[in-house]
Amino acid sequence: MDKHPYKIILLSVLLIAAIGIIIVLSGKKQQENSTNTLPVAEAQESQLTSVVSPDGKLTLTMKESKTQDNTTYSFLTTNSDGTQKEVFTKIVPSTSTLSIPANTFSPDDKYIFLKEDDSGLVDYFVVTPSGTLDISSLFAAKYPNYKITDVTGWGGMTLIVVNVNNSDGSIGPSFWFNVSGKSFIQLSDRFN
Amino acid sequence: MFFIFSSIVILAVGFLVNKFLSKPFCANSISCKDSFNLKVENGIAGVFDGQKVTPPAIDLSQKEPAVKVLGEATATGEKHIYIDLTAQTLAAYQGNTVFMQVPISSGKWHPTPTGDFTIWEKVRATRMTGGEGADFYDLPNVPYVMFFSGPNAPAGAGFSLHGAYWHDNFGHPMSHGCVNMRIVDAEKLYDWADPPTSGSTTLSSTDNPGTKITIYGQAPL
Numbered sequence: 320m321d322k323h324p325y326k327i328i329l330l331s332v333l334l335i336a337a338i339g340i341i342i343v344l345s346g347k348k349q350q351e352n353s354t355n356t357l358p359v360a361e362a363q364e365s366q367l368t369s370v371v372s373p374d375g376k377l378t379l380t381m382k383e384s385k386t387q388d389n390t391t392y393s394f395l396t397t398n399s400d401g402t403q404k405e406v407f408t409k410i411v412p413s414t415s416t417l418s419i420p421a422n423t424f425s426p427d428d429k430y431i432f433l434k435e436d437d438s439g440l441v442d443y444f445v446v447t448p449s450g451t452l453d454i455s456s457l458f459a460a461k462y463p464n465y466k467i468t469d470v471t472g473w474g475g476m477t478l479i480v481v482n483v484n485n486s487d488g489s490i491g492p493s494f495w496f497n498v499s500g501k502s503f504i505q506l507s508d509r510f511n
Numbered sequence: 512m513f514f515i516f517s518s519i520v521i522l523a524v525g526f527l528v529n530k531f532l533s534k535p536f537c538a539n540s541i542s543c544k545d546s547f548n549l550k551v552e553n554g555i556a557g558v559f560d561g562q563k564v565t566p567p568a569i570d571l572s573q574k575e576p577a578v579k580v581l582g583e584a585t586a587t588g589e590k591h592i593y594i595d596l597t598a599q600t601l602a603a604y605q606g607n608t609v610f611m612q613v614p615i616s617s618g619k620w621h622p623t624p625t626g627d628f629t630i631w632e633k634v635r636a637t638r639m640t641g642g643e644g645a646d647f648y649d650l651p652n653v654p655y656v657m658f659f660s661g662p663n664a665p666a667g668a669g670f671s672l673h674g675a676y677w678h679d680n681f682g683h684p685m686s687h688g689c690v691n692m693r694i695v696d697a698e699k700l701y702d703w704a705d706p707p708t709s710g711s712t713t714l715s716s717t718d719n720p721g722t723k724i725t726i727y728g729q730a731p732l
Contacts, residue, residue, distance in 0.1 A: 373679050374567060375695035421614065422679045427565060472680030475560040480680055495560075508619070510683060511731040 372424040392417040407446045422472025443470040480510045538669040538688040540641035549711045550638045552651040559648045559677040566652035590722045597728035599682045613696040616685035628661035630721030635711040655697035684730045
């Protein structure tokens, strides 16, 4: 026993090292497995935003579910008795964000408008009972020399206030976007 | 000599005609002082920005007592409403306690007066009519109206804070001189502001003074 004590020590060290390596390797394997088994489609509920209509009758809520590549935005209205209705859903790339502007509701609560920002490219669109109307693309097609700077709210039951800049960057006029006629009306006054 | 005398007479007559025949300024140029009276007209369409608008129906018997919110019941001190025209916001305080802070729409087609004012009348609803041409508006059932007056705006001018159901562009000037608020915000302020609401029309008095209002800044026109 006492003749070769170094052999016992060496064996012990080797045994401990082997156990250590097994533990480390099995831990790594477990980690890899857990990464692989994580469902790609599993979403994280990360944000919830609400805006109350000016008459207090409806609340618009935005729910945001993120995956690795996309974000799903769902918009629901809740009325005073608690009844909920999904009014719009959109899946966008993870570079895009949707938001509810403060003046989103039309005065009669028939329409809402939303804002989408894709890495600085801002798009405004109206959600109607029969679908969506893209204010930005409709405007760009009709007035290529102006650039929308802001859509502030509703100037009337179906009229959205659109502020623009001229192509040289100077302040341009304001427009109404008439949701019912899908048309733009240039205004003599700027709506700041 | 005769020419000078004639000129003086013509000028004097012109001055007197202007003084006695011209209308004093009213925030609502057509309805003017009629707007000071309670007027509930359900089922009548309004006009704003050349569009037909549907006013909210008002049932005076349905008004529930104001619910005291946390903070309000314990707040002490003088009530004061501050309106920042530059930021287009309203902040209501009792002492140092903020009661509410909300966006508003001040005068676009006519400036909202600045200075210190006091609420002299609260009316649950009225009809406001004014403007001309494309700017004409006729708005029945304007809710939660708080008329204010001060050195820069006599009571007869009809400036007020009130709910607005015909637009949703708060945070930006949109009115003819009054202070437009979201209906939910106007209701909350109406229930809170002095004189304490008593019926559908409440007048302030020496014993029951109205809440003070300070309007400052410059609207982004």
